[in-house]
Amino acid sequence: MAIKIRKETGGRRGKTVTMISNIQHNPQVIEDLEKKLKKHCGAGGTSYAKTIEIQGDHVEKVRKFLQKEGYNVN
Numbered sequence: 001m002a003i004k005i006r007k008e009t010g011g012r013r014g015k016t017v018t019m020i021s022n023i024q025h026n027p028q029v030i031e032d033l034e035k036k037l038k039k040h041c042g043a044g045g046t047s048y049a050k051t052i053e054i055q056g057d058h059v060e061k062v063r064k065f066l067q068k069e070g071y072n073v074n
Contacts, residue, residue, distance in 0.1 A: 001072075003022055003072065003074065004022045005018065005059055005063055005073060007057055017053050018053070018057060020051065020052040021051045022050060023050045023051070024050070030050065030052065031047060033069075036065075041058040041061055
């Protein structure tokens with residue numbers, strides 16, 4: 001199953017976030033991936049369930065990073 005990356009602004013008072021969803025790993029792997037992505041993008045963020053949220057519009061940066069790490073990105 002491919003990881004989905006999208007940009008969202010809804011419910012955040014107009015602020016943009018990059019949503020990475022459909023990650024099929026255990027919570028520890030998702031947390032480590034979140035830390036790497038935040039450092040790579042130079043932004044804050046959080047993770048919950050099988051979703052990572054990075055502050056700002058970083059769709060292309062995240063896509064390239066995940067593909068380089070060997071993930072199937074949609």
